[in-house]
Amino acid sequence: MQSRRKDTEPKLAKRVALVTGGTGGLGTAICHALADEGASVIVGFNQSADAAHTLADVLTSNSHQHHAALAAPVTNSAALLTLADEINKRYRRLDILVNCAGITRFVPHSDLDGLDDALIDDIFATNVRGPFAATRALRPLLAKNSAGLIVNISSIAAVSAMGSNVMYCASKAALDNMTKSLARALAPHIRVVSVSPGLVDTDFVKSLDISWRHEQVARTPLARLAAPAEVAQAVIAAATHFTFSTGSIFAVDGGRQLA
Numbered sequence: 001m002q003s004r005r006k007d008t009e010p011k012l013a014k015r016v017a018l019v020t021g022g023t024g025g026l027g028t029a030i031c032h033a034l035a036d037e038g039a040s041v042i043v044g045f046n047q048s049a050d051a052a053h054t055l056a057d058v059l060t061s062n063s064h065q066h067h068a069a070l071a072a073p074v075t076n077s078a079a080l081l082t083l084a085d086e087i088n089k090r091y092r093r094l095d096i097l098v099n100c101a102g103i104t105r106f107v108p109h110s111d112l113d114g115l116d117d118a119l120i121d122d123i124f125a126t127n128v129r130g131p132f133a134a135t136r137a138l139r140p141l142l143a144k145n146s147a148g149l150i151v152n153i154s155s156i157a158a159v160s161a162m163g164s165n166v167m168y169c170a171s172k173a174a175l176d177n178m179t180k181s182l183a184r185a186l187a188p189h190i191r192v193v194s195v196s197p198g199l200v201d202t203d204f205v206k207s208l209d210i211s212w213r214h215e216q217v218a219r220t221p222l223a224r225l226a227a228p229a230e231v232a233q234a235v236i237a238a239a240t241h242f243t244f245s246t247g248s249i250f251a252v253d254g255g256r257q258l259a
C-alpha cells in the first residue's frame, strides 16, 4: 500500500491565535503547542506582563511566526475592544481564541461562610463573564474568514461538582452551557468548544498537599494527572482534526469522571 504524502506545512500555518491567561500553567503549554503547529500566538496577560513578553520572545526565538504579548484583561470589556483593534491593526485576522484565563481559591464545599460574595463575584466575573466578553469583543475578527474557533478551557468540575469550591464548579458548568449556546449562535462562521481537564500537573497543583494529590491519582483510571501538554494537544486537535465539532465538551481527565 502506498504511504500517504506527509504535509510539509504546519497545520496552523498563517493562523493567528490569542490565548487569554497565556502565561499560566496551562496557558503557557497551549501557547507553545499553537506556535509549534505554525500559528502566530498572542500571549494574553492580565498582571503578568513581563512573563508574557518573555514567553512571546521565547516563542519567537523558536519559530518564524510573529508572536506578541498583549493585555487581555477579561474583566475589562473596554480593554478587550482595544485588544481587538490592536490585533486587527497588527494581523488583520484572528482564527483561534483560547479562553484560558481563570481563577479559583480552595474553600471546602461545606464552608459556606468561607465563600464570601466578593470571591463569588470575582470567580464569575473572570470565569464566566470573561470568556463571554472576550468572545463578544473578538467575534468580528473571528468571523472574518468564516472559520473561527473558540476553545473555552473548562473543567470536569462542571459535571462532577468536585473542585476547589462550590462556585468554581458552578462557574465551569456555566461556561460549558455557554459553549453550547454560543456554538449555536455563532455557527456557521465560528465553532465553539470546551476542553475540560481533570487535575493537571501544573506548578499550582504541585504546590497542593501531596497526600491529596496521591488520592486524586488513585481515583483516576489512567493512574496519573494530566500533563499541561496533553491539555494543549486537545486544543490543537479541536483546531486541526475536530473540524466538524461545535458545542462539544472534550474531557481530558484520564477517566476521572468514571471513578
Ligand SMILES: NC(=O)c1ccc[n+]([C@@H]2O[C@H](COP(=O)([O-])OP(=O)(O)OC[C@H]3O[C@@H](n4cnc5c(N)ncnc54)[C@H](OP(=O)(O)O)[C@@H]3O)[C@@H](O)[C@H]2O)c1
Residues within 6 Å of the ligand: 020, 021, 022, 023, 024, 025, 026, 027, 044, 045, 046, 047, 048, 049, 072, 073, 074, 075, 099, 100, 101, 102, 103, 126, 153, 154, 155, 156, 196, 197, 198, 199, 200, 201, 202, 204, 205
Ligand atoms: N490546573 C488545573 O489543574 C486545571 C484543571 C481544570 C481546569 N483548569 C482551568 O484552566 C485554566 C488555566 O488554569 P491554570 O492552572 O493554568 O491557572 P493559573 O496558572 O493560575 O493561571 C491563571 C491565568 O489566568 C489569568 N487571569 C486571571 N485573572 C485574569 C483576568 N481578570 N483577566 C485575564 N487573565 C486573567 C492569569 O493572568 P495574569 O497572571 O496575567 O494575571 C493567569 O495567566 C483556568 O480556567 C482553570 O480553571 C485548570
